[in-house]
Amino acid sequence: MIGLCTDHLGLDLDRALGEWEGALEAARAGLLARKGVPGSFLxxxxxxxxxxxxxxxxxxxxxxxxxxxxxxxxxxxxxxxxxxxxxxxxxxxxxxxxxxxxxxxxxxxxxxxxxxxxxxxxxxxxxxxxxxxxxxxxxxxxxxxxxxxxxxxxxxxxxxxxxxxxxxxxxxxxxxxxxxxxxxxxxxxxxxxxxxxxxxxxxxDLEALLSGARMANEVARRPLGENLPLKTALLQHLAWLEGRGITVFMAYSARMRHVPAWFVQLHDESLGKRDREGRRVGTTALPALGPQDQHAQVQLFREGPLDKLIVLALPLQDEPLVIPEGPGLPGFLPGRTFLDVLQAEALATEEALAQAGQRVYTLTLDRVDAYHLGWLLQHLMWQTAFLGELWGVNAFDQPGVELGKRLALERLEKDGRFQ
Amino acid sequence: MIGLCTDHLGLDLDRALGEWEGALEAARAGLLARKGVPGSFLxxxxxxxxxxxxxxxxxxxxxxxxxxxxxxxxxxxxxxxxxxxxxxxxxxxxxxxxxxxxxxxxxxxxxxxxxxxxxxxxxxxxxxxxxxxxxxxxxxxxxxxxxxxxxxxxxxxxxxxxxxxxxxxxxxxxxxxxxxxxxxxxxxxxxxxxxxxxxxxxxxDLEALLSGARMANEVARRPLGENLPLKTALLQHLAWLEGRGITVFMAYSARMRHVPAWFVQLHDESLGKRDREGRRVGTTALPALGPQDQHAQVQLFREGPLDKLIVLALPLQDEPLVIPEGPGLPGFLPGRTFLDVLQAEALATEEALAQAGQRVYTLTLDRVDAYHLGWLLQHLMWQTAFLGELWGVNAFDQPGVELGKRLALERLEKDGRFQ
CATH class of the missing domain: 3.40.50.10490 (Glucose-6-phosphate isomerase like protein; domain 1)
Known part of the structure; x- marks a missing residue:
């Protein structure tokens, strides 16, 4: 399954769900009411x-x-x-x-x-x-x-x-x-x-992929207290209300290394736009990988501006591959598994980021397999769709890319080479 | 060579250089004065x-x-x-x-x-x-x-x-x-x-790689008006002063697809930290690729918050690979080169982003080869070092990553598995 850990979030999620119940239920109802309506892209x-x-x-x-x-x-x-x-x-x-x-x-x-x-x-x-x-x-x-x-x-x-x-x-x-x-x-x-x-x-395993995505669909229709995408949409929403303009998606899995880039498009292109009053809304998704980016981005996340919500995605199980003896390893490490190291690093990072004052939560995947990736991707689509409702934007168009397309074609037609 | 195009920046660069001459020269002098001093990491x-x-x-x-x-x-x-x-x-x-x-x-x-x-x-x-x-x-x-x-x-x-x-x-x-x-x-x-x-x-070609980097060194010692890294450091600095918290590095080159991730570490880990008064400084580097991210991030860049400085990196020359006839192509396209398309897209994107109100400039590389990559990477190191001086931080340490390391080791030593 896919779980949500908010231990280091510094926020009472149940209480926040209670406060936001009306808005969240309205977001879901508004979204589902358009299902089947031509042009709604659901x-x-x-x-x-x-x-x-x-x-x-x-x-x-x-x-x-x-x-x-x-x-x-x-x-x-x-x-x-x-x-x-x-x-x-x-x-x-x-x-x-x-x-x-x-x-x-x-x-x-x-x-x-x-x-x-x-x-x-x-x-x-x-x-x-x-x-x-x-x-x-x-x-x-x-x-x-x-x-x-x-x-x-x-x-x-x-x-x-x-x-x-x-x-x-x-x-x-x-x-x-x-x-x-x-x-x-x-x-x-x-x-x-x-x-x-x-x-x-x-x-x-394409069957498993779609089966996981069906589970995401089922969860999205559950009551608020058991509804993962409404919960994570709320966490994204609250971070935005706090003025945190950057949402980091940090996958603790080398196999998932291209998932953050997919999420960046989903989030940015769906939600970065003018709302019905013409205001610029949206947060900027930042792709990250663990533990790699502990050695690249975490310095900034810890000591730089407090403008981020950081989401870790962490697998709970994998092959029991054991670390052998080797030069320079602390004595307690050989005999432990590589997964132990991966998880210790993720949990330590979550704690260190929370201590620094960033918002952070973790999505846990039982395994990195077709079922859980299908679930995760479909979950993130639900989260994005719910956020579109909360932010008053159409999460399914992309009006802002038309000008660039037109300018590129005009330039090519005129044979305007770079000077 | 590596050139700088600020046509769509909405800023008189020469005038800004004049205004900031004192600070920029002090930054360079401060940096070079530490050269050879043990522990300065230059x-x-x-x-x-x-x-x-x-x-x-x-x-x-x-x-x-x-x-x-x-x-x-x-x-x-x-x-x-x-x-x-x-x-x-x-x-x-x-x-x-x-x-x-x-x-x-x-x-x-x-x-x-x-x-x-x-x-x-x-x-x-x-x-x-x-x-x-x-x-x-x-x-x-x-x-x-x-x-x-x-x-x-x-x-x-x-x-x-x-x-x-x-x-x-x-x-x-x-x-x-x-x-x-x-x-x-x-x-x-x-x-x-x-x-x-x-x-x-x-x-x-390792000779060419180092030769390009030597050119970056030479340029960094030139007078302000011909000094590429002092200029780009100033542009980064001015965007930061305007409150733009995100600096996008968008390479218009599939071969350069991993360069933005290298820049992210260089920029974030060097500059995202407390200054001498304890204030949190730094901007968040966002990796991007063109034209891919025109279909992913540009919607947000155009219509979302005006919190970005966007730097394009664009090659001027490449193999003259011609687009053949094919289904769906506009009539003027077959016979043009793929490089024409790449450049038209980059220039159109620059223009569209500027029109939207984001700050944007372009670094041009004559070619994507060892010489120009050596130059580019060394240039970005100079830019980062100069920014460290302007922002009052040590661009060569990373104190913010220690806590996470210690917590991870403690967790592993205690055999604390994920619950």
Whole structure:
């Protein structure tokens, strides 16, 4: 299960829940009332139930026998969640190569290393119009066409069910394709084929992943006292009210090293915007890793400005790998497990940060596995959706990115090179 | 060269330099006056001149003929810079595997994948007492001893020149070893054998790396009007005075994807601390990547709180890789280069962020190569050192991490497991 430890928070959570019960219940009711309303983009709630898509992904995977490498072309919501899960759960049966950029040298190097006859290219864009994704896809498509007689078998498209140029292309060429449901936005799409397809190739327990996410859905509908996402949304909300502008997500797990970056997009792009009165709201999510960032960011967290809420994510169980004798180790350490060290460091950090005056709580995961990652990611989506209600913003749009897109296209059209 | 573009900063830089000339010159004079004083930890200024160490690293590398894999065990300053350079410059001649954590499952998986007879283990800790590093090293040492008759040839140690358990171990066992000079702190050590040794194995132009860093040294001693690190330190300082608590480092380069994390440690651990009057100072560095984070963080940067200074790092040249025809591409795009897209996106983002009211400037690198990365990293060290002077903090200690270390050890000694 996923648990919440607030021992060092310096706040009576039960009392705060009592005080905020009305607002929290209103947030949940407001959110759920929009479920099923077109344009409300709450389709992410249903993804964990979609076993039909899961079966289709599996069937497709079984039919592709040539793939030793999978190139996953996508950016933002079409990439960050898939990468986070791949790093944590992938078994490496097929090697996954993310292409989330347009930098010439690494694009060329990747092409040089791969054999088109052994490569599957997965192109992902909800709208089918993402400039970086389409540019990189054009390059890989050209490469496949030159390198394999049956290039169509080497491409799989994940995009809108009916609209956009990628959907059209898949239809015209008779390509394998999957859909991101219309009511699912990019940063909420990790449990759609965006994430499921690469994981099916690299080898991960997709049933367990969705099962964990269903548990998050169930917990989100429980009464307040047993409702994890309403509790954590409240803790995020209270930190914001205190003027703490930074929310740190610090995963104590090397396997989870890309989860914080996924959370950054989810949180920032959902909540960093103007509220209904035009006020700028939102907090800035900061990615962190434990114990690595004890040696990088904790100095600042301890002695710098008290502007942070710090959330640790800590696994409770793992392989019982024992520390052998070795040079320089304190005498009590050999014979203890590596997990003992990881947990001691996390708990010590929590205590040290609390003593310094930062707000801090811990999410515990029984294990770092598909079930708990499915639960964690879906939990964080619920937390974000509830926060959108509390902060009076639409957590499912992103109006602030349009200007940059338009300016980039104008610049390219005018052939305006850098001076 | 590395250039500075402040076109969208909304600030007359020349005028600000005039106003701040006294403080900036005092900062530089104060810093340089401590050079050579024991305990001032300014040895990083001399690393780029140390061609003797470079030759020793090269000779060592030429003598190791068995290595197909290099395990780099280290954390924080013993890891982040080496990884950033390896990702940007490594040619993959020897595969580098960072071990910067203590999580059981990934440790076990790495051991299972490697052949000890073909593996070199590089263990890095300035003090020789870093708990995570020593624990992981004990595991790999045990594995080498069981898997190779001549395990000593498979270990190389980088630590303090004379002190600490790793130095003692290297001496007792007659192991190959390198030194982090006494006056060089961990987060300023990337151009010592900490970074040079793995790069020598993976294949990078180390001469050019140090040559670029020497250029940064030269620029740091120039008059104010031509002094890049004094200028950027001033821009960081002014943003801090305006109450902007977050400094974003956004690299528009997939190869530079780990550079922001290295900068985060350098900036946060150097500057996030109590000043001489006991006040909490420092700004929080936020890592970002372009164009990826246009799809993740830019929404928040545009419409969320105006609490940020955003620094873009943009390459001006790269391979002329042309975008072919492909589905969904705007008609003007095929025939343009990928670099055109990258630069258009960066410039558009700079403009869009400035319009939104955030402070933003761009560092331009002629290319992403060893020379420019050496320059960039050394430049950022100068910037940080100057900021320490402006903010009245010691940029070369880290008192705030001691409590967490002590609490973790106490917990482990008491055998206090997680409940």
């Amino acid at each position: 389709g992410w709630m249903d993804l964990p139930e979609d076993t039909e898509t899961l079966r289709a992904v599996r069937r497709y995977r079984e039919g592709v026998d040539f793939a030793e490498d999978l190139v996953h072309i996508g950016i933002g919501g079409s990439s960050l969640g898939a990468l986070a899960l791949e790093e944590a759960l992938g078994e490496g049966r097929v090697r996954v190569h993310p292409v989330d950029h347009v930098e010439p040298t690494p694009l060329k190097r990747l092409l040089d290393r791969l054999d088109p006859r052994r490569t599957l290219v997965h192109v992902v864009s909800k709208s089918g119009t993402t400039l970086e994704t389409l540019s990189a896809f054009a390059l890989f498509l050209d490469w496949l066409k030159k390198g394999t007689p049956d290039w169509r078998r080497h491409v799989v498209v994940t995009t809108d069910p009916s609209r956009g140029p990628l959907r059209r292309f898949a239809q015209e060429e008779g390509l394998a394709s999957f859909s991101i449901p219309e009511e699912v936005g990019g940063r909420y799409s990790v449990l759609s084929p965006v994430g499921l397809l690469p994981l099916a190739f690299s080898g991960a | 040895g990083w200024m001399d690393l780029p001149e140390d061609t003797e160490t470079l030759r020793a690293v090269r000779r060592y590398r030429e003598g190791v003929d068995f290595a197909e894999d290099l395990v780099h065990i280290g954390i924080g300053g013993s890891s982040l810079g080496a990884l950033a350079l390896e990702e940007a410059l490594g040619e993959g001649r020897v595969r580098v595997h960072p071990v910067d954590h203590v999580e059981p499952t990934p440790l076990k998986r790495l051991l299972d994948r490697l052949d000890p007879r073909r593996t070199l283990v590089h263990v890095v800790s300035k003090s020789g007492t870093t708990l995570e590093t020593l624990s992981a090293f004990a595991l790999f040492l045990d594995w080498l001893k069981k898997g190779t008759p001549d395990w000593r040839r498979h270990v190389v140690v980088t630590t303090d020149p004379s002190r600490g358990p790793l130095r003692r171990f290297a001496q007792e066992e007659g192991l190959a070893s390198f030194s982090i000079p006494e006056e060089v702190g961990g987060r300023y050590s990337v151009l010592s054998p900490v970074g040079l040794l793995p790069l020598a194995f993976s294949g990078a």
